[in-house]
Amino acid sequence: MSQAQRPLSPHLQIYRWQLTSVLSITHRATGLALAVGSLLLVWWLLAAASGPGDFALAQAFWYSWIGRLLLLGWSWSLFFHLCNGIRHLCWDAGWGYEIKTVYASGWFVVGASVVLTLFAWIAGYAVRGSI
């Protein structure tokens, strides 16, 4: 019997993305990104425990443009995963399953993650050097 040459789904070139599935995969992606970030948190802590020399090295990395770019990505990832995680906990509690609510909470998570990231960075630059 010959195999029917059916096209595979989803047809990515005509696929209409939905917020729900995009946020779902973003939750995973940010989770994986944070897993990598946790590696650098441990490195930072070990550097602090090791002494001023190693710590200065770690700080130089974080204050470089690539360090800041990574921190920006990780801070947004953290806020997104945190906000969307709370959204998931609400679902687990049985709340917010109506399609309208799912979209509203989804957009809220997107907005909140961006606002919280901006807020944290503004606060970071504001207190910088004050300790």
Add this chain to the structure above:
Amino acid sequence: MSDEARLRSPLGRVLGLGSAKEGVAHWWGQRVSAAALVVLALWFVAAMVAVTGADHKAVVAWLHAPFSAIAMILLLIAVFYHMALGVQVVIEDYVHSEWVKISMLVLNKLVAFALAAAGIFAVLRIAFQG
């Protein structure tokens, strides 16, 4: 013979525990650590904002305080527990070769333990320094 009698061991029938409720351990672990991380992550962000631009002396003094040290250790435990559970699901979903999958699942757990141990060691070293 009924399915009940055929499929379950005599001991299992007597104990009457059903599935012993072990199947949902992963699900619960993920949720409980998530709830803990809601609080711990907010503390972590506030702390990281506060130590922005701080030198070594200031960061060590901050982590030397019992509250910061304990909160950081709790964060590390919750993070790496939550991470091990989350990465496990990703591996189970996307890795289809059996031996690669099992190797990665084992590696995932071991890496999580190693990172948690290293992070906690660093915090304790700072916390117990003079």
